[in-house]
Amino acid sequence: MIVVCEFIAPSGLERLQRSGLEVLYDPGLWRDRAALKAHLGRATALIVRNQTRVDAELLEAAPCLRVVGRLGVGLDNIERPALEARGVALCFARGINAGAVAEYVLAAMLHLARNLAGAAAHVAEGGWDRTAFGGFELAGKTLGLLGLGEVGLRVARRARAFGMRVVAADPARLPWESVVQDMEIELCTTVGVIEQAQFLSLHVPLTQETRHLIRAETLARMPRGSYLINTARGELVHAADLAEALRTGHLAGAVLDVVDPEPLPPDHVLRGVPNLYITPHVAGLTAEAQEVVGLRVAEGVLRELGVEA
Template identity: 35%
Template sequence: MPKVLVSDKLSETAVQIFRDRGIDVTFDPSIGKDKDKLLSVIDEYDGLAIRSATKVTGKVLDAARNLKVVGRAGIGVDNVDIPAASKKGVIVMNTPFGNSITTAEHAIAMMFAVARQIPEASASTHAGKWEKSRFMGVELTGKTLGVIGAGNIGGIVCQKAVGLGMKVVAFDPFLSEERAGELRVRKVELDELLAEADVVTLHVPLTDQTRNVLSREAIARLKPGARVVNCARGGLVDEEALAEALKDGRVAGAAFDVFAEEPATASPLFGLPNVVVTPHLGAATTEAQENVALQVAEQMSDYLLTGAVANALNMPSVTAEEAKVMGPWLDLAGHLGTFAGQMTGEAIEEINVLYDGEVAGMNTAALNSAALAGVMRAANPDVNMVSAPVIARERGIDVSTTTQAQTGAFESYVKLTVRTAGRTRSVAGTVFSDGKPRFIQIKGINVDAEIGEHMLYTTNVDVPGIIGALGSILGGNGVNIANFTLGRTDRGEQAIALLSVDEAVDPAVQEKLRETGMFGQVKALRFGM
């Protein structure tokens, strides 16, 4: 039974989901704030469900030898060391859609608040003043809203703004013209947006590309009298430059829910009369908190029980249905990689995975990860589908994918090609109707070999006596052959043998085969079954 630790506050309903799915769950929100306690217990668990209090550092991950998945109830994963998790083979999931509506609504609310000076007017009225003429606002209807980032949350903001009668322009390199038409917005470049927008709202993650997207230079290009709303991430806006623009009147107002440093106890924007600020409340509604908690519990349960991967930040997603259909193909991809990895002693420079026929329409990103994991396990048995792509990148291996329609006798097959400085090696396989993976080609030689846990691979020139030598030496040393496959390029030319045996072939037995002078290569192989 998988074990999950919930170390932050999650709803009882979410915790019950784990229990109902047959998972042994420990619910102790105090652990997330106690680093030493977390370090002392994390090794017991397969899964860790968190919010923002728990810090999943490299040190925690080193201690978590059994951990398979970290689930963040929410979108932000600043408290998780994702590169370290990837190297350790731990999947990191978040819940990017559970609080989308709530965050979009907060952005709209903040836009109204700064346009109508609602917080200042409220404070004045509470103080017993009646300063009706002081708080002259502006209408949003008919104004132009500039949306930077029209993804999930940004798209909802676009739709709501159109509903309010605003004109909407959007800057997003990934926004297609078709999607822009569906949202009823006009796709523009950033400079055009800055020049046209009466209100600019940001809805992008914080990356190297988006950091300071509203820089001092960009703020200088804003339409005079514009207002800026940021309910996305701190660090997207140069707060000091914006404060200067607010003070001299070039920018009419700003509304911020997020800051470069959080918790924010000081900011150049604090204390300015034309600025509305809130303490990162974008996702702070009862509905959103419940939604993300339920979602993370379902996602983690699905992964631990069925292998389905949803909303992972360091691995391709695989639905439960895909996991059922792809299971044998994932096994095959792993076996192909395992074969190539064990056969390759030199540094690998390139890996290509070719998908032919029906398998080309499957989730090839996940299949690639399985193949890479197989290759890398030859050097490190702890590598898995999460860590393998990271290790490949670190080693400078060029990984590519080829897909094609059915070209041969098989309805579908996968071919893995590995290139080193000195040679190129390929192995292909397929899955038959019985669901069992098979090797169908090695070094360009056709074979039909079932895959067993222990196998022996040999190469030779096609001459009489090879089968006899193999049978005699293996049998004489107590090695039982379960399956025997032969293949050759042509009569009298290069040939291979692939044997499935009941136990590992001892190195001394392999050496006896080499001493016959009949074999060019003798290699014992092992496959995880």
């Protein structure tokens, strides 16, 4: 049996169902860990997104499990050593939604620069103040990127097309020199990026080293009036420190597609913070990206189970 305990696009679900194997699809099952464990008793495959913690405890309830499929890129909810110890394969969608996330980052910068929603709401309320909503141009501004993997490079390419200067650092030293040179990306240290960025966009994985990478000390190094965008992992940002930087006006604004925890609790410190825009982890959820992610992971899982894709 294949258990899918979080949302999968129709293309992926249909491919699983055509395999002839039993498929249990319950996109809310991740919320009830006891029920999930009960179903895993006879499952040979488990497909998750980012909400299900796949660890040794969960694997103990799945004696027949042969493969885990991750509908996305980040693997911080997957305990890979536990999978390896059990000989369970892992399939995930590396790079598939990178274009969608890159476009989200550009949309976030344009929103912060031009405030179309605020201008439209002003007119809807009867106003016509042309001086209040002029905004500013992205051309000539400095975009700082922390992380130059699939997403970071695509953001850089799009930002350069807007005439932005791009400075970047990558803890994993991923960039290929020729690509970086061709795109006119300026490589420097993490501190150097933070100190220069008028827009700072995060594209690093969550590790012990990157947890709370953006905290009071790093926020203080950012230029006054700059902006933060996070589409990577919520734990990269110290929420209370970000809230303080926005309330004091040191940061002019921030867009977060990821928070810690998710969903955002009603009493979270980021609720009601001025000039902060939070979206529900949707940067990579375009229709196009999800169709491809679902199909690719479904096919990978079926191959591991010995079913012709």
